[in-house]
């Protein structure tokens with residue numbers, strides 16, 4: 001742990017990205033007195049308002065979709081502000097880009113770079129640049145951030161003072177290798193897991209705020225179990241978030257945590273008790289949560 005409070009800046013492609021892969025970790029930093037700035041590149045209103053997209057599926061060309069996209073911008077920003085507030089994050093910025101065709105461009109790099117120079121973070125967190133091969137927004141934003149930190153280092157194009165970041169973490173690096181086809185470039189490797197068991201309820205309640213993507217309710221709990229619980233399974237803790245460092249860690253000695261020392265002493269039973277801890281389903285559903293029953297229709301699988 002650093003000897004002074006640090007300032008973290010997370011750059012996410014879509015609104016919920018600023019906490020869905022790292023929200024528990026950010027909550028820990030807030031609790032220990034660090035600062036967090038969340039930068040959202042896109043509004044998410046065109047591709048990530050699934051309620052609106054469903055409406056277009058139901059009504060086709062009969063509706064003014066551009067008006068719905070404009071209205072969605074405010075709705076999605078309000079959702080993410082509520083979610084971030086639960087985690088203690090209040091400094092939320094958006095670049096307000098449209099969100100379905102974002103590519104790696106010089107303009108995007110400069111915009112993010114100028115934000116880095118203004119915020120002056122100690123730690124940057126973003127998407128893995130090879131997520132889905134870099135051909136969709138997560139990968140494009142991850143790549144833009146990795147150019148932008150270099151832009152922020154240098155003279156730049158404005159009068160803002162250069163700012164050097166030497167601690168960059170890539171979120172959920174395993175998603176690179178879980179992707180299909182070109183997404184599997186073999187570069188994703190988990191360097192560290194953050195145990196978020198003590199804040200998994202906060203993270204679930206933050207996810208509940210993203211109603212435009214039907215996250216509120218059972219999905220948030222299921223997702224916490226399979227995603228954060230899945231990372232936890234590998235880390236041998238109940239719930240975890242995974243990161244890959246962009247730069248190697250420079251230390252005076254080899255780092256080892258008390259958790260690693262503790263694990264050497266514990267019994268297999270103690271390990272299994274910890275790994276089997278189920279918390280997500282115990283977080284109460286939002287009061288207005290309505291979710292239809294689902295049962296598998298095996299006839300759909302006939303071929």
Ligand SMILES: [Zn+2]
Nearest residue numbers: 013014017138
């Ligand atoms: Zn996203």
